[in-house]
Amino acid sequence: MSDDKERTVELHYEGGVLKLPVFTGTEGESTIELKTLLGSTGMTTLDPGFGNTASCSSKITYIDGAAGILRYRGYPIEDLAVHSTFLETAYLVIYGELPEPGRLKEFSDKLRDNADIPAEMGAFIDAMPRNGHPMALMAGAVNTLAAYYEDSADPEDEDQVELATIRLMAKLPTIAARIYRNSIGETPIDPDDSLDYVDNFIRMTFGDKAPSGELGDLFNKAVGMLLVLHADHELNCSTATVRVVGSAKADIFASVASGINALSGPSHGGANQAVLEMLEEIRDSGISIEDFLEKVKAREMRLMGFGHRVYKNFDPRSKEIKVLASQILDQHDSPDELFALALKLEAAALQDSYFTERKLYPNVDFYTGVIYRTMGFPTNMFTVLFALGRLPGWIAHYREQLHDPAFRIARPRQHYVGSNERRYPGQG
Ligand code: CMC
Numbered sequence: 001m002s003d004d005k006e007r008t009v010e011l012h013y014e015g016g017v018l019k020l021p022v023f024t025g026t027e028g029e030s031t032i033e034l035k036t037l038l039g040s041t042g043m044t045t046l047d048p049g050f051g052n053t054a055s056c057s058s059k060i061t062y063i064d065g066a067a068g069i070l071r072y073r074g075y076p077i078e079d080l081a082v083h084s085t086f087l088e089t090a091y092l093v094i095y096g097e098l099p100e101p102g103r104l105k106e107f108s109d110k111l112r113d114n115a116d117i118p119a120e121m122g123a124f125i126d127a128m129p130r131n132g133h134p135m136a137l138m139a140g141a142v143n144t145l146a147a148y149y150e151d152s153a154d155p156e157d158e159d160q161v162e163l164a165t166i167r168l169m170a171k172l173p174t175i176a177a178r179i180y181r182n183s184i185g186e187t188p189i190d191p192d193d194s195l196d197y198v199d200n201f202i203r204m205t206f207g208d209k210a211p212s213g214e215l216g217d218l219f220n221k222a223v224g225m226l227l228v229l230h231a232d233h234e235l236n237c238s239t240a241t242v243r244v245v246g247s248a249k250a251d252i253f254a255s256v257a258s259g260i261n262a263l264s265g266p267s268h269g270g271a272n273q274a275v276l277e278m279l280e281e282i283r284d285s286g287i288s289i290e291d292f293l294e295k296v297k298a299r300e301m302r303l304m305g306f307g308h309r310v311y312k313n314f315d316p317r318s319k320e321i322k323v324l325a326s327q328i329l330d331q332h333d334s335p336d337e338l339f340a341l342a343l344k345l346e347a348a349a350l351q352d353s354y355f356t357e358r359k360l361y362p363n364v365d366f367y368t369g370v371i372y373r374t375m376g377f378p379t380n381m382f383t384v385l386f387a388l389g390r391l392p393g394w395i396a397h398y399r400e401q402l403h404d405p406a407f408r409i410a411r412p413r414q415h416y417v418g419s420n421e422r423r424y425p426g427q428g
Pocket of ligand 1 (some may be wrong): 267271303310365
């Protein structure tokens with residue numbers, strides 16, 4: 001952000017004229033600073049869904065929604081998806097630079113050393129309802145990390161925040177896999193420190209049933225790439241939640257658990273599950289794609305996996321994911337019916353003025369579910385995989401906020417439209 005206070009805009013209101021500074025971001029975007037608005041004019045701004053509001057300055061992720069650009073720390077997502085491993089990307093997102101080989105090894109070793117969870121925590125996860133939604137269970141488990149690891153829960157202590165960073169990154173795959181094993185009535189599998197991050201997660205999840213050889217390599221590549229594509233997305237709902245909770249100086253475990261809860265919603269990360277359920281419903285009901293789209297246009301439902309608050313062009317992640325889906329599904333002898341349906345649905349929607357006029361394109365969630373399903377993940381685990389990918393972003397934003405000189409507790413204003421003062425019944 002430029003501190004060139006010479007650029008201003010003028011707000012003309014009944015009481016006079018207020019000059020407001022305009023900041024220029026590194027990509028040339030302009031932001032009007034409203035800090036003095038309330039004090040000077042007595043007025044607030046109303047911006048439902050924060051569609052127009054920058055709540056902080058950030059150096060982590062750049063998105064140009066109109067041009068379909070997404071970059072982590074300046075690196076285009078297309079390059080990271082193809083050339084970077086998830087751990088490299090996670091390091092980049094959290095610490096700001098791609099790691100030198102030595103640094104990467106050190107990071108990876110720390111994660112291997114911390115992948116275990118305490119026995120009591122394992123017992124706690126095992127005691128949770130096994131048929132419960134894995135996102136609810138995961139949020140609960142992550143919340144308790146602050147209780148198991150009080151020595152890394154102080155946001156004011158940089159060393160503790162760093163230790164908590166490692167613990168969260170290391171333990172989330174172990175927690176997620178354990179929840180999955182419990183849900184299918186299988187014994188949890190402990191982490192294996194001879195495996196890399198992604199392989200270890202796949203093995204803890206599927207055990208002996210994990211694919212090996214060429215297919216195993218392809219699965220590892222696909223999961224790794226999907227995690228990279230989800231690693232950050234600036235101030236999306238769950239990341240904004242992590243920042244809001246963290247702004248109260250809540251510890252990082254509580255803040256990330258809140259992010260997991262926000263992600264679970266079907267308008268956000270829960271959409272990958274909702275897309276697959278929608279495709280299954282279309283297949284099972286036998287409704288034609290045209291009739292289904294008519295229902296969407298009549299607002300009986302939303303076309304899940306379509307639309308985005310920021311992208312008003314193709315979501316660059318969805319392009320990468322579509323290619324990946326074809327690669328994975330090519331491994332199968334018969335074409336995947338839901339993938340074929342998704343392709344037809346996309347093509348029909350993109351020919352329809354309802355979607356094109358509103359600039360509704362497939363988002364990151366449109367094809368991910370089809371890939372995860374082919375790999376053998378049950379539908380309700382899809383959003384858990386999103387969470388594993390998004391974790392570095394949540395951590396990076398939490399940490400960035402702690403060092404932001406403009407840091408204040410998040411406390412929006414409201415536009416009150418309720419009753420004026422009323423007499424309590426019987427009080428005259
Ligand atoms: N299907 C049908 N109509 C839609 C859709 C959709 N998926 N998305 C937006 N619209 C329409 C909406 O009805 C509105 O029409 P009108 O102007 O006539 O009232 C217009 O497009 C603008 O929609 P909006 O609700 O104001 O847009 P938003 O920025 O508030 O919502 C969204 C963004 C992602 C919540 C929304 O597009 C949506 O619900 N999509 C389906 C759920 C989904 O796929 N979510 C995943 C988002 S990407 C990953 C993530 O964030 O986790």
